[in-house]
Amino acid sequence: MERPTPVEMTVQAQVAVPIATAQVVQFTMIDPSDTVMQRRNGYWLDLCLTPRPLNTRACYREHWGPHRFERLGDMFLVPPGEAIHVRGDSAGLQSSIICELHADAINKWLGTEIDWNDRRLEASLDISSNTIRHLLRRLAEEARNPGLGSPMLVECIAGQLAIELGRYCEAVVDAPVSGGLAAWRLRIIDERLREVREPPTLGELAALCNISVRQLTRGFRASRGCSIGEYVVQSRIESAKRLLDRDESVKAIAYSIGFSSTSSFSYAFRRATGLTPRQFRQRVLQRMRH
Incomplete structure (x- = not known):
C-alpha cells in the first residue's frame, strides 16, 4: 500500500479577502516528495519562486489511473474537488506563491462553472500565461507589504486572476x-x-x-x-x-x-x-x- 510522504508547509506572508487567500509559503521535504493534494471548495494556484524538486510530476488518479504522471511546470492549478498526486525525485526546501480562489465566488465572476475535461486537467499542470504569473507576483508583494487599500486591491487582483484562468481554460478547449x-x-x-x-x-x-x-x-x-x-x-x-x-x-x-x-x-x-x-x-x- 502506498504511503505518501508528508510535506511541511510554513506560511511566511498572507493576505485574505472574501473571494481569495494569497500566501507566500515554504515547503520542507525531508524525503523525495510524494503527496496527495485536494481542496474541496477552492481553486489552488501555485507559482514556484525556487526550483521544484527534480522531475516533479503529477497525476489525476480519478481521471487517468495511477500510472499516468505528467510534468508539473513552475505554475499549476488544482480545480476544486480534484485530488492531485505529486511526486518529485529530490528533497529540500521549495518556496511558492499560492492563491486559493473560492469556487463559488469565482464561478459567479465567470458566470459559469468550468468543465474540467482531460485536456483542461493536463493543461492546468503547466500554465504558461505571463499575465497570470504577473498577477500572482503582485499578490505576493501585497502579502509581504500590505498598504493603503490593500483588501480592495487584492480582491480586484483575485477577480482578474479568475477571469484570466477562465480564458486560459476556454482557449484550451477552443484549440482543435x-x-x-x-x-x-x-x-x-x-x-x-x-x-x-x-x-x-x-x-x-x-x-x-x-x-x-x-x-x-x-x-x-x-x-x-x-x-x-x-x-x-x-x-x-x-x-x-x-x-x-x-x-x-x-x-x-x-x-x-x-x-x-x-x-x-x-x-x-x-x-x-x-x-x-x-x-x-x-x-x-x-x-x-x-
Whole structure:
C-alpha cells in the first residue's frame, strides 16, 4: 500500500479577502516528495519562486489511473474537488506563491462553472500565461507589504486572476483536438529543452518530431496554448533556477543555457521572475540557512 510522504508547509506572508487567500509559503521535504493534494471548495494556484524538486510530476488518479504522471511546470492549478498526486525525485526546501480562489465566488465572476475535461486537467499542470504569473507576483508583494487599500486591491487582483484562468481554460478547449502534437512528440521536445546547452532551433525540434516546422509550430500552440519561443524561454529560466542553486557563476550559467551575454540573461530572468539572478540566488541561500 502506498504511503505518501508528508510535506511541511510554513506560511511566511498572507493576505485574505472574501473571494481569495494569497500566501507566500515554504515547503520542507525531508524525503523525495510524494503527496496527495485536494481542496474541496477552492481553486489552488501555485507559482514556484525556487526550483521544484527534480522531475516533479503529477497525476489525476480519478481521471487517468495511477500510472499516468505528467510534468508539473513552475505554475499549476488544482480545480476544486480534484485530488492531485505529486511526486518529485529530490528533497529540500521549495518556496511558492499560492492563491486559493473560492469556487463559488469565482464561478459567479465567470458566470459559469468550468468543465474540467482531460485536456483542461493536463493543461492546468503547466500554465504558461505571463499575465497570470504577473498577477500572482503582485499578490505576493501585497502579502509581504500590505498598504493603503490593500483588501480592495487584492480582491480586484483575485477577480482578474479568475477571469484570466477562465480564458486560459476556454482557449484550451477552443484549440482543435486534431491539431495538437502527439504525447510522444511533446515528451521529446521537453526532454530536449531540459538539456543544459544551447536552445534548439525550430528545425531541430521539427526533425526530432519528424514533421515540418509549420506542423510543429501550429501543433505545439494547440497542445500547450503558447508559442514554442515562449515555452523555450520559460524552460531556460527553469534551468537557470536549478543552476543558480549551485556554485557556478551567473556568467557561466548564462552561456550554458544559450544566452549571448550576462545582461540579456539577467533581463530575461528578471522579466520572468521579478528578481535578478543574483537576488534569486541570495534568496535561495537565505532560505536554506533558515
